[in-house]
Amino acid sequence: MPKERRCPECGGIVRPGQTELVYELEDIKITVKNIAASVCEQCGRSFISGRVAGEVNRLVNRVMEDINSFIKTGAAVVGTHREVAIAV
Numbered sequence: 001m002p003k004e005r006r007c008p009e010c011g012g013i014v015r016p017g018q019t020e021l022v023y024e025l026e027d028i029k030i031t032v033k034n035i036a037a038s039v040c041e042q043c044g045r046s047f048i049s050g051r052v053a054g055e056v057n058r059l060v061n062r063v064m065e066d067i068n069s070f071i072k073t074g075a076a077v078v079g080t081h082r083e084v085a086i087a088v
């Protein structure tokens with residue numbers, strides 16, 4: 001068993017869980033779901049390890065490149081606010 005971790009915000013117990021991150025870039029909103037995280041059971045704050053954060057960033061960058069090349073074709077314009085949800 002790993003050592004019990006405490007939330008630096010409220011001192012509550014932090015347990016393994018999942019969170020989601022929302023990236024808003026220009027008019028595109030990307031939601032990344034099911035990210036492995038530590039979640040404080042008291043205040044609900046979630047903490048992501050540096051390694052996971054790096055992977056999510058890489059994923060978002062990749063998706064942004066794909067979206068941008070897709071938009072250049074003029075095919076993907078549906079409204080002014082696009083939302084992309086990614087389940088990891």
Ligand SMILES: [Zn+2]
Pocket residue numbers: 007008009010011012040041042043044045
């Ligand atoms: Zn907390």
